[in-house]
Amino acid sequence: MTITRFSFPTAIAFGPGARKLVARHLQDAGCSRPLVVTDRALAALPVLAEFRGHLGGLEVEVFDGGFGNSAPESRGDRPSSSCFVRAQ
DSSP states (O other): OOEEEEESEEEEEEETGGGGGGHHHHHTTTTTSSSEEOHHHTTTHHHHHHHHHTTTTTEEEEEEOOOOOOOOOHTTTTTGGOOOOOOH
């Protein structure tokens, strides 16, 4: 399989191995301290550790207080902004 790219309006790359392109994309954008926002279930899986391994050279933080579905009906009374942390 091949990696496919398109813009919508943000450039998107998908396909087997596309996650290996994330570090270069972030570096090209001038980002050295990315924040990965996820939930506790995904944070505990090997896939996140493997993904972080592809982000070598970056100071990665993981926020695992997100919820699996951010649709209002799944959040109850939790505001959607509770998932975001501003890095200094």
